Amino acid sequence: MRQGLPFEDERAVLQLDRIDADAVRVVTDVIDGEDASTGYASWRCHLSREASGGCRRGILGCRGAVSGTCLGGVMEPVVRVRDLRMRYGDQDVLTGVDFDVAAGEVVCLLGPNGAGKTTTIEILEGFRIRSAGEVSVLGQDPGQADEDWRARTGVVLQSWRDHPRWTPRKLLHQLGGYFAPYSTPERRRPHDIDRLLETVGLTDLADRKIATLSGGQRRRLDVAVGIVGRPELLFLDEPTAGFDPQARRQFHGLVRALADTEGTTILLTTHDLDEAEKLADRVLVLAAGRIVADDTVDGLSRRLEGEAQVRWTAAGTRHSESVPDATAFVRALFAEHGDEVQDLEVRRASLEDAYLTLVQQHEAGHGEAAARLFAEVSQ
DSSP states (O other), X not given: OOXXXXXXXXXXXXXXXXXOTTTXXXXXXXXXXXXXXXXXXXXXXXXXXXXXXXXXXXXXXXXXXXHTOEETTEEOOSEEEEEEEEXXXXXXXXXXXXXXXXXXXXXXXXXXXXXXHHHHHHHHHTSSOOSEEEEEXXXXXXXXXXXXXXXXXXXXXXXXXXXXTSOHHHHHHHHHHTTGGGOOSSSOSSOOHHHHHHHTTOGGGTTSOGGGSOHHHHXXXXXXXXXTTOOSEEEEESTTTTOOHHHHHHHHHHHHHHHHHHOOEEEEEESOHHHHHHHOSEEEEEETTEEEEEEOHHHHHHHTTTOEEEEEEETTEEEEEEESOHHHHHHHHHHHHGGGOEEXXXXXXXXXXHHHHHHHHHHTTOHHHHHHHHHHHTO
């Protein structure tokens, strides 16, 4: 791997070298240090083309080219959120959310049911007006964005109303036509329908009535609808809810292919840690209205290696604590509760343990305390 390049940029450089080894030289270096909000470095891409000069848009080597957010050589994030807040009546759902998403990333917004994941996504999609905070998506405020902006985004909802008497081919042709006026030389719209059907694995079912498709096949059609306009940014809200294991595996492969071959930036929500691990370049854990962790799954797991999980029962109630020194904690536990302590279990904490504790306490109505604990152990 070339020094100073993250793996995704390394892969892009190799693609560029294969495509045009003599005409393209890519040098990527860190500038301005790290972004204090995300820990991710800012990158500058220097391209030298002997033949025609300029940047070749649409190749993964230049993330800003994919997203249209390359400003003076500095790659601006596709999504930028600062102090996002949302209140319904007297209930605060989001209490200060901050995160960035870079072009070409697959980022998972992970959290318990009711944590505010869908609300966050709807605000980014422009479907819901926030109470406060700053939001920029593809360089615009979603709440005031125009139709040109909307043509650059794709949305796959948790569920939507079928058109049972239509066929996948007819539906995609109809919807794709709406994107044709927004086609550009750099990004032709809509997708070629035959190629799109092949991408989502529906070629053999293209002319069957939608009503005859299985749940997994319909979900693949949902994705095709979401990407028919060749979006630069795709939102997936709980995309595999209700899937069987085989359909889930196929869908995961499809999402990764979109990011790898199209350079699509993807932001998805889920409450399933296993799904986040399989799909995401980076995971944002949302709890108690804010982001309590932001890292790769491996990165979060490494942070938790030094913690131990202590579980016990006292007075008929099951307890669980993540502690740095299990021996000292257990001694103190017996000193305080004595014979009331039963079913004692001590083992090294994992990301799964910490996340399940977060979910359980959130569902028990202790979301704020759970969020603080998760944030502390994942630092």
